Amino acid sequence: MQTAAKKPLDFDYATLPWLDKILREIDRYVASVETDPAAQHKLRGQLLFFMHNxxxxxxxAIEPELIDAYLADVYDLFDQRCLSVMISAGYNQYSTIRDFKDKDYYRHGLRIIDFHNSSIAAKKLSLHRxxxxxxxxxxREAPVVMQSLTFMKSTQQEIHQDHAYVIAETPSHLAASWIALEDIDPKSGPLMYYAGSHANPMFDWxxxxxxxxxxxxxxNQFAEWIHQRSKERGLPLQHHTPRKGDVLIWHGTLGHGGALATDPSLTRKSYVTHYSTMSGFTHDYRDKNMKPFAYEYNGGFxxxxxxxxxxxxxxxRGAKF
Ligand SMILES: O=C(O)CCC(=O)C(=O)O
Structure with missing residues (x-):
């Protein structure tokens, strides 16, 4: 018996306009990691949004109980001051928490560096599922934590792009997450960014x-360059006022900074992690000669x-989550 030849149910791939080829690639990827059509559609939208903006x-994205456990670790660290955890109280001012003399952990710009090493809750924030x-x-590769920063108040840091400072062996393998550890008040000096500025022309140092x-x-010249190029391209400067547990993930070249706090008494508790990939960051920045020991959480390292x-x-405290 002769069977009718099956008619193709899609256009000839070779004839597709280039944008449709990229969409097919995204859709093929999405279908390979999600089976539910609604989840596939959501992920497609998130990837396209990230690509454009x-x-x-x-x-x-994060359970409030895990955030509370992390904050309890931070307050213990402030009280006990017993570890070699690094604090930066301003540009090029670094000390261990033991040696941090004025003990004002709530000044603008102060950051706790890499507390994820001492806190299981922090590791679970950085690599939350x-x-x-x-x-x-x-x-499309396992992420690896490069560095984490914890802030109690706004950084009030000028607009910048991380790729200039946080440099992996493969510098393009760079992204960051910003976790709101509390509801963020617009007067506290929120995170700000130019949506779409990851595609700006690069600054030459x-x-x-x-x-x-x-x-x-x-x-200052770096910041001015980002402001000017973003304005020329008509990009909006947006202020991020999330609720506790919301997470913003940014591309390694997104122009971002911390707004001035119009009410300096307000806290703006947040936790930032910079990531690369296992192939892009094979050695810890704190000791580039040593082969690092890696812990795995949810497929990240x-x-x-x-x-x-x-x-x-x-x-x-984080062990039970
Ligand atoms: O939270 C902020 O104000 C900015 C943080 C930041 O720029 C960074 O960690 O790269």
Missing amino acids: GYVVLER NLARFLGHIF GDGMFRTANSTKNE VYRHPQHPEDEDFYK
Whole structure:
């Protein structure tokens, strides 16, 4: 018996306009990781939004209980001051928490550096399943934590792009997450960013696209460049006023900073993680000669502190989540 030849149910791929080819690629990928059509549609929208705007917001991505456990670890650290955790109280001012003299943890711009090494709750924030999954989608590779920063108040930091400072072996493998540890008040100096600025022309520091000891340009010129290029392109400067547990993931070249706090008494508790990939960041920035020991959480990785293994996972509240 002769069977009718099956008619194709899609256009000839070779004839597709280029944008349709990219969409087919995204749809093929989405179908390979999600089976539910509604989940496929949602992920397609998130990936396209991220591609166009250089960021995406995952609302209510983190359970408030995990955030409370993390904040309890932070308050213990402030009280106990017993670890080698680094604090930066301003540009080029670094000390361990033990040696931090004025003990004012609520000044604008103050940051706790890499507390994820000492806090299991922080590791679980950085590599929460909802974050590790989305990062895995944008990289199509396992994400790895490069660095984390904890802020109690606004950074009031000028607009910048992270790729100039947070440099992996493969510098384009860079993204960050910004977790709201409380509801963010518009007067507290929110995170701000130019949506779409990840596609701006690159700034030349005089010696290329990275800030180095030989750069002849400074931070103000970098910020001015991002403001000007973004304005020319008609990009909106947006202020992020999320609720506790919302997460914003940004592309490594998105122009962003911390707005001035119009009410300086307000806190703006937030937790930032910078990520690369396992192929793009094979050595910890704190010891580039040592092969790092990696912990796995939800398909993402985080390196043990190369100099202070004795402090690792000192705060264990996060273990139960
Ligand atoms: O939270 C902020 O105000 C900005 C943080 C930031 O720029 C960063 O961590 O790269």
